[in-house]
Amino acid sequence: MIQCPFKPKPYKNKASNLMTFLLKRRSWLDGLYEKSYSMQTGRVKMPGFDLFVVNNPQEVKKIMVNEVKEFPKSELLHRLLEPLLGQSIFTTNDEVWKKQRELLRPSFEMTRIYKVFELMSAAARDLVIRLERQIDKQADGIIEVDEEMTFVTADVIFRTIMSEKLDEQKGKIILDAFVTFQEQSVRTAMRQMFCFPKWLSNLLGEKKRLEAGEVIRKVLSDIIKPRYEEENKGLAEDRNDILASLLKVVDSDTNERFSFKEILDQVSMLFLAGHETTASSLTWTLYLLSLYEDEQEKAYKELKEILQDEKEPKIEHIKKLKWLNYCFKEALRLYPPVGFFARSARKDTQIRDKEVKKGSGVVVAPWLIHRHRKIWHKPDDFDPSRFEKLENKDAYMPFGMGERVCIGQGFAMQEAMIILSYILSKYKLELQENFIPDVVGRLTIRTANGMYIKFSKRKSE
Numbered sequence: 001m002i003q004c005p006f007k008p009k010p011y012k013n014k015a016s017n018l019m020t021f022l023l024k025r026r027s028w029l030d031g032l033y034e035k036s037y038s039m040q041t042g043r044v045k046m047p048g049f050d051l052f053v054v055n056n057p058q059e060v061k062k063i064m065v066n067e068v069k070e071f072p073k074s075e076l077l078h079r080l081l082e083p084l085l086g087q088s089i090f091t092t093n094d095e096v097w098k099k100q101r102e103l104l105r106p107s108f109e110m111t112r113i114y115k116v117f118e119l120m121s122a123a124a125r126d127l128v129i130r131l132e133r134q135i136d137k138q139a140d141g142i143i144e145v146d147e148e149m150t151f152v153t154a155d156v157i158f159r160t161i162m163s164e165k166l167d168e169q170k171g172k173i174i175l176d177a178f179v180t181f182q183e184q185s186v187r188t189a190m191r192q193m194f195c196f197p198k199w200l201s202n203l204l205g206e207k208k209r210l211e212a213g214e215v216i217r218k219v220l221s222d223i224i225k226p227r228y229e230e231e232n233k234g235l236a237e238d239r240n241d242i243l244a245s246l247l248k249v250v251d252s253d254t255n256e257r258f259s260f261k262e263i264l265d266q267v268s269m270l271f272l273a274g275h276e277t278t279a280s281s282l283t284w285t286l287y288l289l290s291l292y293e294d295e296q297e298k299a300y301k302e303l304k305e306i307l308q309d310e311k312e313p314k315i316e317h318i319k320k321l322k323w324l325n326y327c328f329k330e331a332l333r334l335y336p337p338v339g340f341f342a343r344s345a346r347k348d349t350q351i352r353d354k355e356v357k358k359g360s361g362v363v364v365a366p367w368l369i370h371r372h373r374k375i376w377h378k379p380d381d382f383d384p385s386r387f388e389k390l391e392n393k394d395a396y397m398p399f400g401m402g403e404r405v406c407i408g409q410g411f412a413m414q415e416a417m418i419i420l421s422y423i424l425s426k427y428k429l430e431l432q433e434n435f436i437p438d439v440v441g442r443l444t445i446r447t448a449n450g451m452y453i454k455f456s457k458r459k460s461e
Ligand code: HEM
Pocket: 089, 090, 091, 101, 270, 273, 274, 275, 277, 278, 281, 336, 337, 338, 340, 341, 342, 397, 398, 399, 400, 401, 403, 404, 405, 406, 407, 408, 409, 411, 412
């Protein structure tokens, strides 16, 4: 019998302030209650912060599109991510953001994304080698895929941005540091909202978080520094990666290039935004496919028909994968990697029946909207056929919307389809018996206890 895909059970009623603090320190999903999934707007009042949660799609459009200037990215989120991302496009606002977006745009145009197809495929081939090694080692064929998805997506970012393959040692340092940074960030955010003094925050883990941020920046800095120096001396090799375009780009207003710190900020951000989200989406897609055998078989058959005798997918194959694409999109609905978008109100305003004071936090949470009781039919069920004709387009936003929409959407879709095709064409997947993922909401929606899936080689392989 098919189990429903797992979701943390919401509380019957709203928790007290103290309970909210205790529950959300681990994962913000732990503090949700039943009404969170059916309300239009909600309010969470904390000692140092007034927060409004907006689920109503018309109001969401107002915040993200029609009145976007009145709802800039949250200062709290900016401060939270600053130790790792500095002044990067993900959290800046207004003119600074506009300029950064303009400078990054050429790197993410579709023609450029097609150019990185081969680099993504090379990372997927290396993933298969690692999977084979593990299958040979484990008698039962069970693999923890979350770690594998995190490694392969970080590897894709290394190859496409810096023309470097991620080696296992460097991978371990950077990815372990990132787990610490994520875990501690939720705690730091809660402490800030509850007005903890800085010394107490440092004692409770803030120092550990800052150190983890520095570890990641040091690994990236060691790669970027020599290339920055070569570029300044006019000795740079002719490379075709995203770093090369960042090194060359000139600000049309000031005629200046990015400084070293500015480049490090943008690369750190691309590393975070580019691997963490895609890793989360792939882990959840594999989870759902291994839980729903029929959907997996349908995706496998389609893939085999399209590939014919080819062993590896090419760009023209990937574009034809309709069912796998629907499965991926449905996974993004049930487990949107970016589970919430944090904004703040620039002036006093009204959101439905709520008076929102200037400076209040405003949150749009795809995690809630994608599972909203009054918007979706069987909201918690995995049903890829929804995407044959999506009726609730304005309530589906895994990549955000409006001018702050994800710049890497095309990149991520191509990468995910390549990696899933490599895996599905070679292996049949089954979830480990009785395994239940512990879904946690940190910076992204991840599993706290890994994802254990049995890999069986397909007969034709
Ligand atoms: C499945 C994978 C991905 C998902 C679900 C995703 C989701 C998102 C979302 C929801 C936002 C907007 C957040 C907000 O409005 O607060 C965003 C922004 C962004 N994403 Fe992605 N993303 C993914 C992959 C990528 C990749 C692969 C890259 C780059 C290599 C990337 C780069 C960015 C950047 C630079 C921004 C900031 C854009 C701006 O503010 O102008 N993302 N992403």
